[in-house]
Amino acid sequence: MSAAAGPVETRSAAPPCDPPANPPFSYTLRDTLDADEHAACLTNWQQQYDQLSAGLFAGEFEEFCFGNVQLFREALNQSVHQAGIAWPGSRTVAVPIAIEGTGWFGGETYSEDSMLTLGGSDELDFRTPRRLEIVACTADTAALNTYALQVEHRDLEAELAGRTTVPASPQQMADFGALLSTMMASLRATPDLLRHAQMRTAMEQALFATLLDTLPPAPASPSLAPSCRARQFVVARAREYMETHIDEPITVADLCVKLGVSRRTLQYSFQDVLNLNPVKFLRAIRLNAVRRALKQTAGSERTTVADIAARWGFWHLSHFSAEYKAMFGELPSETLRRAG
Template sequence: MTSALNQISSVANQLTYQITHDFDAQAELLRGWNQDYLQMSSGNFSGYVSEIKFDDVHLFLEYTSQALFQHGQLPEDVLAIGVPLAAKSQGVFCGSATNSNSIHIFSGHDGFEFYSPSELVMAGISVNRSALLSLLTAEEQESVQKNCAQAHLLQLNPTGLEAIRSFMRDIFHTVQVTPAVLHNPQITTSLRTSLLSLLADNLTHSYDTDPAPISTARCWKIVTESRELALSHAENPVSVAELCQHFGISRRTLQYCFHNLIGTSPVAYLRAERLNAVRHMLKDADSVTDAATYWGFWHFGHFSQEYKKMFGELPSATFKRLHALN
């Protein structure tokens, strides 16, 4: 297999990038997936798998130059999804034609079958199933279990789908540029929390139903207590899933409270609180990076853009201005 596979880089077994020129070798790269590949189009095969592993999280980008027939099966304790980032044509996943508004649920009792098109780039996420379910209400757990009982295509709204794509692009860019972030427990904990929350938001359908009646006073208490929770967990940013679990309410009810009272989403609110916390911390911090990392912002390019959008100036400008006054 060494002639068919090149391992380009490895950082503490957490970041790897491997190139292949043989589809059988490609099938073996994702360990634990028990995959077999058959090449269906003509021509020399080339492919790669770039992987990030930390804690119980496995992320990958896979490229395959030729059309393949793929078959595989994951362990029952693993929940895995895939989102195509690029493809030359349409594929077929578990009997359904692929489209731009769906994700691939690879998990399931009977495994998966995938006729993948040529020039495919697939972003994949696998996590421990129990870890995700522990963040959810009983109703949401039932929804996730139902959605992931068998491999299939799951339709998502464009916003949710783009959030997953953006997360994958951002984390691979960040880790490739600064691989040392994987050695920072605070950052990997933040990444894991963000990822589980992202999956919870998109694999539960309880938000499609109308929320149970809730008073304005109760909504306000939820909003104010959410602020306290956000500011008391700098080392591990609070997620929407954790707020729902804390208050014992569904995502739809949480959304209702925030939109009804302050006209924004819980995600946007939590992010605004952390951006403000960074701004306050810049007064005494040794650097912008220290303050951003402390409050769970690991993609510094996007952090700077969001900070400027919120406050009208780059965090570096705030830092220089505040320290010039000292």
């Protein structure tokens, strides 16, 4: 891995938990030549890195901070020992995406099959193998646990208390790592999309939802499954809410909170009544909203497809374009051009 002295790109703004007067996001990308320099990169963490293996140090660090989350990726070509703490009131989950050998984390060995977690009050005790690339998400504990309680009726922090590794399958780990990598790649290409509050909310909820899917919940009692009449009632209330908030980028989490049901109950209800899961139903609603916005703002020199998609929470632009074309038979740029 090649490395250059100093920052490649840095955008300064508010990391998680900073005062709201600051800008709403930050992006940092650096190549590092020293373990101390690398340790200082992670916003709001207090760390010390000691290089353990011999040779020139070459590291790569990338970070996005917005809302209640901090996404970061770090790659190292030397074994280091990391000590310190994360920012107070946080929860970190990390997965290796490239690793040679095994390492040590919080009293346990870890490998390519390990998903790691760290609480905001936990001491970091992390020895890396000689080569490691890892992606991670650090989230505000209160925001994450509130989401888990409202959407899944789970006390996630109680489930993770005292853990250093997470019991996830290789496929679940791969899915979580792929989401983090894809999300960071999208933001790297167009970081300014984070200035839209809807985009920040959509990405935050996508992270929280995938994390909850990754962590296996306790088995649900069959007796708790809602009846057919109850499921019909849930769908009717959900559709009523969506119709009265048609100009807002509603999410599955919003519906769960407003209706007082779990995501699983919402899933069962939509699947039985409409033969369509709530995610696809909401995606169709949002795609139609984007289409209307494109037609209404056509001809404006300041209007871009990316901006309108971001307002409705579509953060992966290539996926959005494919979904839009599959739904309407044309690309969003074609809708904009034709309406203009």
